[in-house]
Amino acid sequence: MSNKTTKDSAENVTIKKSKLKRASIFFAKLSFVAVVVLAFYTLYLDSKVVAKFEGxxxxxxxxxxxxxxxxxxxxxxxxxxxxxxxxxxxxxRVNHPRKSGEFALSKTRIIIYRRPFDFGSGIETSQQILIDVAQQANQQRVSQLTIDNAPASQVVLEPYLIDRIIPENKEDRVLVPLQSVPEKLLDTLLLVEDRDFYFHAGISPLGILRALYANLRAGRTIQGGSTLTQQLVKNMYLTRDKTLWRKVNEAIMALLLEYRYSKDQLLEAYINEVYLGQHFANGIYGFGLAAEFYFGKSIAQLTDEQMATLVGVIKGPSYYDPWRYEQRVKKRRDLVLKLMFQQEFLTKANYLAAVNSPLTVRKSRRLKQTKQKFPNYLQLVKRELSQVLSPSEQASGIRVFTSFSPYSQQLAQESVQQQLASLAGSEEHQLQAAMIVSDISTGEIKAVVGDKKSGYAGFNRAVNAKRPIGSLIKPVIYLSALERYQEFQLATLLDDKPISFEMDNGEVWQPKNYDGKFHQQVSLHDSLVRSYNIPTVNLGMTVGLAHIAEIIHMLGYDEDITLRPSMLLGSINMSPYQVNQLYLPFANQGHYVESHVVDLVISSQGETLYRGVTEPIAYFSSQASYLTDYALTHVTTEGTAKSLSWRLKNRVVAGKTGTTNDQRDSWFVGYDNQHLITVWLGRDDNKATDFTGSSGALTVFAKFMEQYGVIDKQFTVPANIEQVSFEQNTGYPLAVDCENTIEYPAVNQGLPYQYSCSENNQENKKKRSWFEKLFG
Incomplete structure (x- = not known):
């Protein structure tokens, strides 16, 4: 009996050992398969991590x-x-700049504490810039430059952020490099969210225990158990589902991130990725945008209490919404401030000042970017981008640097609004306007107004409204004639008598001067200065319609032109943008530059995608350009724009008025030594207004220049130009003294000088009394 029992026991042991062995083998195989699967799955997750983090x-x-x-x-x-x-x-503006975003100003010096900024070659840290100026020939010029108290040959200033064009996923953010984040903000973030960040490998059991202890001691959640790396994984790669599988993925991907990338790289990614609030349909991601969203500041300008608020909000942006739960947010902020004080990030005085301060969030949740402040200018930017970059190059994160001037834009809008209010009266709701301000030498457009209402995002009249340009066409005709200097000079006489033209449809066109008079003969100079129609038509027909059309096309107008005499009086339709381009060579000594708004485009990786290069091209002779410019300057002193002589007293500008039939369109194009400005006034329904070019559009130009300040036109007399006496009743250049003469600049090559006075002049000279002969 005992032997049988012993035998059964032995068999049982053998069976158990066999089962255990099989189980061990099974589990070994299963473990092997699990390891293999985990390895492959880890490789999959690794590729996913790398693809996004490095892409x-x-x-x-x-x-x-x-x-x-x-x-x-x-x-x-x-x-x-x-x-x-x-x-x-x-x-x-402060008395003594001590931190970035501040400046001080005196009559001869400005000190700017420039904020960190990436100008295209990497982030540049905060710098204290000093600019001294000296007065030279009625103009301020830079006399000294220093950067951080060291002499410098050049300084570069931070540009104005016009707008951020948000992508389709509705995630708005402002990327900030780690070196531009205040050190105190980083220290506070790590203190509250992950104080072992620089010591763990992605997950921190000790951190979980510490957070649990701190939360139990405080009676509420004040610290999180997840590391910053885990939070980064959750925000960047995973959904917010609270499942075990997501936590497993989170842990593996956190370990992979820690293995592949440095702590600073991960911290910078977190700074730009963390979710910090909701701006209507758009999420607020990253501290860069959150600083602007909550406080209207850059991240470098945040105060101690504002840093504490942002770090506190991380725990629950919806729960800690300062516009809905002010006391809740303040309580959370004060708790973070207390931790900062305990860790000696704050002095006692700073802590007390911060904890007793109110929440300084903006009054409204709505960001400025929700409604574009300058939609008319941005329309030009988008149009130009589509011309210089392919759709694939216009990728996420590109940085576009333009020629936009916020001050010029502000003054242009104010000038339009103020003058329309004073001009329109009861008609104000009907009268509309457009205006363009550009740099003469570069063609850069600095400001665009497309509607009388500031910030209006609808129809952009500056770019899209095509209206008859009236007398604005005349300088093209006169310049074309003056290029033929042996045939035409400023003193050349033009007929001003009734004329008529039979049109193709059998109708007869009989142009008239605006004043309704005929002056028999007028000089080329006076005809342009006083904007006479009939002499202009006669001159244009002599030069040739085809030649005039060719010049217009050469100046940038790319639409078809019907060759008929009425084109000589501006029956061509153009937008203010096209007119502005047309006039640039008149203001730039005959040199053509292309109007543009985009100067530089940089990719998110810092690669230059596009750089605008301004290359002036001499389209016209310097002599003909000078003579035309001379006449256009006289337009503002004795011609149709002579009101500028008192509106801009003692200032030297040039320009041309334009008025269309029944005063439907009021135009003025004017320029000083730096800016070319085009203004249009009219009604969208094309009905008549009460204004000519001089009584309407000119007043907007004058208002802008009065506020901005005129830089007097400088005249560089080209070679072969000299002052010549011309006989007024013949237009001939004289080599002798005669009566009834006038002086004009003229090309002195091949001038057919007259060595005797005309018979009329001689008779007049004989008829003069002894008093007239003695005193002239």
């Missing part, structure tokens, strides 16, 4: 900036304009 991490808004201002020794500068631009860019 396009975020659908970042396209950022559109204004002009990057650069100053070198000897450059012209206007401190008041610079001050206004700084204020509009968000800088604060």
């Amino acid at each position: 396009q991490r975020w659908q970042v808004p396209v950022q559109v900036f204004g002009k990057i201002e650069r100053y070198q020794l000897g450059d012209a500068i206007n401190l008041q304009h610079l001050k206004e631009n700084l204020l509009l860019t968000g800088y604060k």
Whole structure:
């Protein structure tokens, strides 16, 4: 019996060992398979981690900036304009700048504590910039430059952020590099969210225990158990589902991120990825945008209490919404401030000041970017981008630098609104306007107004409204004639007598002067200055309609032109943008430059995608250009724009008025030594107004120039131009003294000088009394 029992026991042991062995083998195989599967799955997750982290991490808004201002020794500068631009860019004027975003100004010096900014070659840290100016020939010029108290040959200023064009996924963010984030903000973030960040490998059991203890001691949640790396994984790669599988993925991907990338790279990614609120349909991601969203500041300008607020909001952006739960947010902020004080990030005085301060969030949740402030200008930017970049190049995160001037734009809008209010009266709701301000030498467009209402995002009249240009066409005709200097000079006489033309449809066209009079004969100079129609038509027919049309096309107008005499009086339709392009060579000594708004485009990786290069091309002779410019300057002193002689007293400008039939369109194009400005007034329904070019559009130009400041036109007399006496009743150049003469600049090559006075002059000379002969 005992032997049988022993035998059964042995068999049972053998069976158990066999089952255990089989189980061990099974589990070994299963473990092997699990390891293999885990390895492959880890490789899959690794590829996913690398693809996004090293590729396009975020659908970042396209950022559109204004002009990057650069100053070198000897450059012209206007401190008041610079001050206004700084204020509009968000800088604060103080007595003694001590931190980025502040500046101080005196009559001859400006000190700017420039904020960190990436101008295209990597982030540049905060710098204290000093600019001294000296007065030279009625103009301020840079006399000294320093950067951080060291002499410099050039300084570069932060441009104005016009807008961010948000991608389709509705995620708005402002990318900030780690070195531009205040150190105190980073320390506070790590203190509250992950104080072992620089010591763990992606997951931190010790951190979980510490957070649990701190939360139990405080009686509420004040610290999170997840590491920053885990939070980054959750935000960047995973959904917000609370499942075990998601937590497993989170842990593996956190370990992979820690293995592949440095702590600073991960911290920078977190700074730009963390979800911090909701702006209507758009999420607020990253501290860069959150600083603007909550406080209207850049991240470098945040105060201690504002840093504490942002770090506190991370725990629950909806729960800690300051516009809905002010006391809840303040309580959370004060808790973070207490932790900062305990860790000696704050002095006692700073802590008490911060904890007793109110929440300083903006009054309204609505960001400025919700409603574009300058939609008319942005329309030009988008149109030009589509011309210089392919759709694939207009990718997420590109940074577009333009020629936009916030101060010029502000003054242009104010000038339009103020003058329309004073001009229109009861008609104000009907009268509309458009205006373009551009730089003469570069063609850069600095401001665009497409509607009388500031910020209106509808029909852009500056770009899209095609209206008859009236007398604005005349300088093209006169310049074309003056190129033939052996045939035409400013003193050349033109017939001003009734004329008529039979049109193709059998109708007869009989042009008339605006004053309804005929002057028999007038000089080419006076005809342009006083904008006479009949002499202009006679001159244009002599030069040739086809030649005039060719010049118009050469000046940038790319639409068809019907060759008929009425084109000589401006029956051609153009937008203010096209007119502005047409006039650039008149203001730039005959040199053509193409109007543009985009100067530079940089990819999210810092690669230059496009750089605009201004290359002036001499389209016309310097002599003919000078003579035309001379006449257009006289338009503002004795011609149709002579009111500028008192509106802009003692200032030297040039320009041309334009008025169409029944005063439907009021035009003025004017320029000083730096800016070309085109203004149009009229009604959208094309009904008549009460204004000519001189009584309407000119007043807007004058208002703008009065506020901006005129830089007097400078005349460079080209070779072969000299002052010549012309006989007024014949238009002949004289080599002798005669009666009834006038002096004009003229091309002196091949002039058919007269060596005797005309018979009329001789008779007049004989009839003069002894008193007239003695005193002239």
